[in-house]
Amino acid sequence: xxxxxxxxxxxxxxxxxxxxxxxxxxxxxxxxxxxxxYPQYLVLLVLWxxxxxxxxxxxxxxxxxxxxxxxxxxxxxxxxxIKRTKGKEDSRQRIVSLTKEGLAMREQAKHIPExxxxxxxxxxxxxxxxxxMIPTLDKLIxxxxxxxxxxxxxxxxxxxxxxxxxxxxxxxxxMSQYKGKVLMIVNTASKCGFTPQYDGLExxxxxxxxxxxxxxxxxCDQFKHQEPGSDEEIAEFCRLNHGVTFPLMKKIxxxxxxxxxxxxxxxxxxxxxxxxxxxxxxxxxxxDSISKADGRKxxxxxxxxxxxxxSKDGSVIKRFPPVAKPExxxxxxxxxxx
Numbered sequence: 001x002x003x004x005x006x007x008x009x010x011x012x013x014x015x016x017x018x019x020x021x022x023x024x025x026x027x028x029x030x031x032x033x034x035x036x037x038y039p040q041y042l043v044l045l046v047l048w049x050x051x052x053x054x055x056x057x058x059x060x061x062x063x064x065x066x067x068x069x070x071x072x073x074x075x076x077x078x079x080x081x082i083k084r085t086k087g088k089e090d091s092r093q094r095i096v097s098l099t100k101e102g103l104a105m106r107e108q109a110k111h112i113p114e115x116x117x118x119x120x121x122x123x124x125x126x127x128x129x130x131x132x133m134i135p136t137l138d139k140l141i142x143x144x145x146x147x148x149x150x151x152x153x154x155x156x157x158x159x160x161x162x163x164x165x166x167x168x169x170x171x172x173x174x175m176s177q178y179k180g181k182v183l184m185i186v187n188t189a190s191k192c193g194f195t196p197q198y199d200g201l202e203x204x205x206x207x208x209x210x211x212x213x214x215x216x217x218x219x220c221d222q223f224k225h226q227e228p229g230s231d232e233e234i235a236e237f238c239r240l241n242h243g244v245t246f247p248l249m250k251k252i253x254x255x256x257x258x259x260x261x262x263x264x265x266x267x268x269x270x271x272x273x274x275x276x277x278x279x280x281x282x283x284x285x286x287x288d289s290i291s292k293a294d295g296r297k298x299x300x301x302x303x304x305x306x307x308x309x310x311s312k313d314g315s316v317i318k319r320f321p322p323v324a325k326p327e328x329x330x331x332x333x334x335x336x337x338x
Contacts, residue, residue: 023120030112034105040076041109043069044098047082048106052097054087063141065258067251070230071170081105094228159314160185163262165218166250168231173249175262180312181214182336184329185266187254188217189226189304190237197305198242200326204333205246211337212312215246218263220254223291223304227251255300263301266308270319271299273306280323287322311336 024038031041046061047053059069073096076082081102087093120130160183161176175183184204189195205215219234221227229237231250238244252260255267275284287303296302307320309332318332 027112030109034108035079036081036105039072040079040081041112043072043076044081044102044105044109047096047098047102051103052095055084055094055096058096063138074230074232076102093225160262160265160310160317161314163265165216165252165260165262168219168235168248168250170250173247178214179314181212182208182312182333183310183314184213184215184307184333185262185310186215186217186305186307187220187263187301188248189220189223190229190234191226192223192304194303194305194322196242197326198238198244202242202244202246204326204330208333208337209246213333213337216249217244217246218249218254218260219251220301220304221251222253222255226304254306255296259300266317266319267299267301269317270308273302273319273321275321275323280321283323284321309333309336 027038027041031038036044042062043058046058055069055073056066058073059066062069073082073084077084080099082096083099084094084096087095161179163175165173165175167173184201186201188198201215201217205213217238219227219231227234231248234251235248238248252263254260254263275281284302291302303322305322307324307326307329309318309320309329310316316336320329
C-alpha cells in the first residue's frame with residue numbers, strides 16, 4: 001500500500017490497532033485457562049512486582065487514567081484476585097493488594113512471558129531495537145493524550161444540548177434529551193464541607209421534578225481528594241446518607257487539561273460567580289487560595305458543588321458558587337420553570 005493513499009494518521013492508527021489486537025490474541029491461549037483477561041493480567045504484573053499499591057500508582061504504571069483502571073479493579077475484586085482497602089495515612093486513598101488467589105496465579109502464569117517476550121523482541125528487530133521503541137511510544141502516547149485533551153471550541157456550540165456524558169453506569173447520555181427541561185448541573189464530592197448540600201439538592205429535585213427540573217450530579221476528585229470512591233461507592237453513599245434519587249454521572253475532571261467538555265463549555269459561557277455576604281466571601285477567598293495552589297485558572301470551577309442552572313431552551317445559564325445553598329436557588333428555578 002502506498003503511503004499517499006491514506007493520511008499518515010490513518011496509517012498509524014491501522015497499525016497500532018492491529019498490533020494491539022494481535023498482541024492480546026497472542027496472550028489469549030495462555031490466559032484463558034487461568035480465567036483472566038489481558039488487561040487483568042497487566043494489573044497482576046504490576047502487583048506481582050510490588051504488592052499493596054495505591055490505585056493512582058497502578059494507573060500511572062499502566063499509562064492509563066485512574067477512572068479507566070477503577071472499573072477493571074472492581075471486576076478483579078469481584079473475581080477474588082485483589083482487594084481494595086483504605087490507606088492508613090489517608091483513609092480517602094484506596095490501596096490495592098493481592099489476595100491468596102491473585103498471588104497464587106503468579107506461579108501459574110510465570111511461563112507466559114518466557115513464551116512470548118523473546119518472540120516479540122525478535123519480531124521488533126532484537127532487544128536493542130525494542131528498547132529504542134519504548135521512548136518513541138511513550139512520546140506518542142503523551143502526544144495523543146495532549147491532542148485528545150485539547151480544549152474544543154465550545155463557544156461555537158449552540159447550547160448544552162450539543163454534548164453527551166456517561167452516567168455512573170457507563171451509559172452514554174445525550175444532553176438533548178433534556179430540551180424543554182430546567183437543567184441543573186453540579187460537581188459533587190462525598191467528603192467535602194459542602195457535601196450536606198446533597199440534602200438540599202434532593203429536596204429541590206423532589207419538589208420540582210414533576211414541573212420539569214432535572215439535576216445531574218457529576219462527582220469529581222480534583223479538590224483535595226474529596227471524592228475517592230468508585231462510581232458504585234459514590235452512588236451507594238449518596239443513596240444511604242442523603243437519599244439521592246436524581247441522576248449521578250460518571251466521575252470526571254471539571255478543570256484542567258482533562259476537564260469534561262460540558263464543564264469547559266459551562267465555564268466559558270459563565271466564567272464568574274456572584275458571592276453575597278461577608279461570611280460567604282471569606283469562605284470563597286479561602287477556597288480560592290487553596291484551589292489556585294492546585295493549579296486552577298481564573299474562570300474554572302473553584303470547588304465542589306459549583307452549580308449551573310440552565311433554562312428550558314438552553315439559552316440562559318446561571319452559575320452559583322459552592323457556598324450558595326440549593327434552597328437559595330429556588331426563586332431562579334421557579335422563574336425558569338414558568
